Amino acid sequence: MEGLNIPLNHILLIASLLFVIGMLGLMIRRNIIFILMSLEVMLNSAALAFVAAGAHWGQPDGQIVFMLILSIAAAEVAVGLSLVLQVQRRFRSLDMDSLDWMRG
Amino acid sequence: MENQYANEIWPLAIYFGMVIMLVVTMLALSWVLGQKRREAATNDPFESGVVSVGGSQIRISVEFYLVAIFFVIFDLETLFIFAWAVAFFELGWAGYLSITVFIGVLVLALVYQCRSGALEWGNKTRTGLREDQLTTGEST
Amino acid sequence: MNGSQMQALMPILMLSLTAIVLMIQASIKRDEKATWIITVVGILLALWGAGYARDFSQPVTILLQVDNWGLFFTALVLLASLVTVVLSQDSFSSEGGSKEEYYLLLVLSALGAVILIQSSHMASLLLGMELMGVALYAMIAFPKKGLLPLEAAVKYLVLSGCASAILLFGFALLYAATGELSYKGIGEKAALAYISNPLLVMAGTAMVTAGIAFKLSLVPFHMWTPDVYQGAPTPVTGFLATVSKGAVFVALARIYMDAELHQYESLILALSVLAAFSMLIGNLLALLQEDIKRLLAYSSIAHFGYLLIVLIALTGSEMASEAVTFYLAAYILTTLGAFTVIARVSREDQQKSQISEFEGLFWRNKIQATALTIAMLSFAGIPLTAGFMAKFFVINVAIQGSHWFLLSALVIGSAIGIYYYLRIIFSMSKTSGNDIGFRDRSGDITALLLTVLILMLGSWPQPFIAFAGGL
Numbered sequence: 001m002e003g004l005n006i007p008l009n010h011i012l013l014i015a016s017l018l019f020v021i022g023m024l025g026l027m028i029r030r031n032i033i034f035i036l037m038s039l040e041v042m043l044n045s046a047a048l049a050f051v052a053a054g055a056h057w058g059q060p061d062g063q064i065v066f067m068l069i070l071s072i073a074a075a076e077v078a079v080g081l082s083l084v085l086q087v088q089r090r091f092r093s094l095d096m097d098s099l100d101w102m103r104g
Numbered sequence: 105m106e107n108q109y110a111n112e113i114w115p116l117a118i119y120f121g122m123v124i125m126l127v128v129t130m131l132a133l134s135w136v137l138g139q140k141r142r143e144a145a146t147n148d149p150f151e152s153g154v155v156s157v158g159g160s161q162i163r164i165s166v167e168f169y170l171v172a173i174f175f176v177i178f179d180l181e182t183l184f185i186f187a188w189a190v191a192f193f194e195l196g197w198a199g200y201l202s203i204t205v206f207i208g209v210l211v212l213a214l215v216y217q218c219r220s221g222a223l224e225w226g227n228k229t230r231t232g233l234r235e236d237q238l239t240t241g242e243s244t
Numbered sequence: 245m246n247g248s249q250m251q252a253l254m255p256i257l258m259l260s261l262t263a264i265v266l267m268i269q270a271s272i273k274r275d276e277k278a279t280w281i282i283t284v285v286g287i288l289l290a291l292w293g294a295g296y297a298r299d300f301s302q303p304v305t306i307l308l309q310v311d312n313w314g315l316f317f318t319a320l321v322l323l324a325s326l327v328t329v330v331l332s333q334d335s336f337s338s339e340g341g342s343k344e345e346y347y348l349l350l351v352l353s354a355l356g357a358v359i360l361i362q363s364s365h366m367a368s369l370l371l372g373m374e375l376m377g378v379a380l381y382a383m384i385a386f387p388k389k390g391l392l393p394l395e396a397a398v399k400y401l402v403l404s405g406c407a408s409a410i411l412l413f414g415f416a417l418l419y420a421a422t423g424e425l426s427y428k429g430i431g432e433k434a435a436l437a438y439i440s441n442p443l444l445v446m447a448g449t450a451m452v453t454a455g456i457a458f459k460l461s462l463v464p465f466h467m468w469t470p471d472v473y474q475g476a477p478t479p480v481t482g483f484l485a486t487v488s489k490g491a492v493f494v495a496l497a498r499i500y501m502d503a504e505l506h507q508y509e510s511l512i513l514a515l516s517v518l519a520a521f522s523m524l525i526g527n528l529l530a531l532l533q534e535d536i537k538r539l540l541a542y543s544s545i546a547h548f549g550y551l552l553i554v555l556i557a558l559t560g561s562e563m564a565s566e567a568v569t570f571y572l573a574a575y576i577l578t579t580l581g582a583f584t585v586i587a588r589v590s591r592e593d594q595q596k597s598q599i600s601e602f603e604g605l606f607w608r609n610k611i612q613a614t615a616l617t618i619a620m621l622s623f624a625g626i627p628l629t630a631g632f633m634a635k636f637f638v639i640n641v642a643i644q645g646s647h648w649f650l651l652s653a654l655v656i657g658s659a660i661g662i663y664y665y666l667r668i669i670f671s672m673s674k675t676s677g678n679d680i681g682f683r684d685r686s687g688d689i690t691a692l693l694l695t696v697l698i699l700m701l702g703s704w705p706q707p708f709i710a711f712a713g714g715l
Contacts (some may be wrong), residue, residue, distance in 0.1 A: 008420060012420060012444075015413075026406055035402055039402065039406065039409065042405075042409035042413070043408070045409075045413065047416075049413060049416035050412075050416045057419075059423065061419075065370070065419075070183065072370065072378075074180045075177070076378055076401070079382055080381075083381070083394065085166060087394060091394075096398075099395040212268060216271040220270065220271065
């Protein structure tokens with residue numbers, strides 16, 4: 001193969017790092033918009049791993065799954081952002097901690 | 105293995121060091137040689153432009169937000185059309201039929217959007233209420 | 245794709261068509277009554293399609309596997325959607341007073357569930373699961389009143405999205421290790437890949453398991469369940485508990501069987517731990533609940549623990565696949581019965597799902613009180629109800645596979661369970677001040693039908709067992 005040949009493991013490592021960053025962001029951040037962004041990072045890290053694995057096996061499947069993940073992430077974010085709008089309107093705050101009306 | 109990596113990496117390390125040196129030198133030289141001046145308008149963002157008014161955190165109408173969301177979604181749908189276009193000859197009529205159905209559903213979604221007033225500014229026809237009327241009923 | 249494959253996809257096609265028709269109808273003229281009728285007709289057509297497709301069972305491309313087993317659960321999911329549609333009719337109001345979109349979302353979510361049930365490939369699993377999930381977020385947040393639905397929707401979105409990401413990453417690792425995306429392919433190559441790259445396969449499998457456990461709300465991935473159950477409008481809670489969880493479990497069972505995962509000791513061990521924790525902690529936490537929807541949330545955690553036993557013992561017993569079918573059918577019917585009554589009693593008032601609200605229900609509406617009683621007895625596994633037969637199957641399977649540890653957890657869990665299920669029945673028989681009777685025809689009929697089904701499965705199960713054995 002010509003061009004830049006990066007070993008699969010390196011990309012998987014990067015993807016795992018991204019995934020962990022996203023996960024940490026999801027757990028630490030309290031602002032809903034940042035939580036959605038972290039979610040996006042997690043999904044995209046999985047997408048990156050798929051593309052890398054697809055390239056490794058020489059199959060187009062990885063890239064197709066990447067497309068599917070992209071569109072799913074978009075749908076999720078669209079619904080998520082509309083929920084954010086509603087939260088801002090009703091709770092007057094985007095802090096995840098203000099959403100704790102239910103306990104038990 | 106380790107040695108090989110080290111061999112590959114040392115030009116990179118030298119390059120990195122040189123870049124840092126260059127930047128530090130430039131900044132230091134301009135600080136030493138340059139003239140220093142402190143006047144009223146020096147630190148304004150646009151020294152020679154219009155003075156900015158108001159805060160940066162203004163309220164933006166929700167319609168912008170909606171349009172952005174729709175853009176993201178419809179933008180992604182082109183991805184699938186593009187994938188079909190790349191393999192146009194291989195897919196043949198079956199692919200053509202599939203993409204027709206796909207685009208048909210997209211068009212329907214667009215019609216639905218227009219009809220439910222998602223693309224209108226101000227008045228929302230979905231409920232027949234204006235925006236100010238919408239917000240009064242739900243201060244629960 | 246040829247004609248016979250199209251015919252095999254009949255339920256999916258019918259649901260898609262319904263969704264499109266609903267969209268057209270909403271853009272021509274908004275009319276909630278018409279939307280409701282179209283939805284019901286569409287789901288009935290899809291039910292017919294599920295029966296029709298039985299003659300054409302086959303793998304449809306690499307993505308979907310249409311077989312009798314999947315079609316049975318398709319029918320079950322459609323039935324649950326139908327009950328949800330009936331319940332949703334006037335149990336909550338939405339912004340602007342009309343909810344055409346709600347029915348559209350419901351149809352889409354059911355479509356996702358059907359795809360998930362019939363999936364045999366990672367891509368269709370992903371699409372089905374997300375279509376089901378994304379539509380559900382919006383359904384949960386649909387009511388106009390109150391802050392709880394919104395809170396529940398945001399929590400569900402974040403945690404479910406997180407679960408999807410974990411699941412996807414797990415599949416990505418498995419793909420990197422094996423180069424396959426279909427369940428069968430992964431199963432065939434996993435053993436070989438495990439020798440050359442154990443870390444990748446282990447991490448991938450663990451993440452897939454965690455992602456699915458999240459969706460099934462097994463302990464320790466159950467944090468979202470009680471809040472979402474409580475906050476969502478009651479019909480949607482019923483939908484989530486039956487359609488969403490049932491479909492995910494069927495998908496899990498399919499992965500498990502197609503990929504032949506029973507040969508991996510460590511995976512079995514992990515599943516056993518999940519099952520035992522779910523049974524014990526789910527039942528224990530249910531004891532503390534004052535809100536009936538939260539109580540049922542914890543109870544569902546425990547029930548999926550019971551179901552996991554069957555999965556673990558899948559190869560040790562020839563009864564196991566019937567046990568999955570029977571247990572899931574009994575669970576779905578019982579849950580639907582319970583949520584039908586809760587939806588009718590509590591309406592849209594979020595405060596009214598407290599157990600104390602059910603005091604004196606026997607004097608207010610006998611049919612619904614009886615239905616809730618039967619549902620609770622069935623959950624507890626009292627003889628003559630579907631739950632008893634289901635639990636009997638699980639215990640039988642566990643004994644055949646000699647899983648004594650899991651069996652003891654099941655017995656302890658069920659014993660705790662009886663206490664809180666009976667508590668609800670007792671509180672219904674108490675008299676209280678406001679015993680004003682209420683009538684409500686659609687609720688009564690639905691509750692009655694479901695009760696009859698539960699009792700039939702429990703007291704005369706032979707035809708169904710024979711049917712399940714033939715699937």
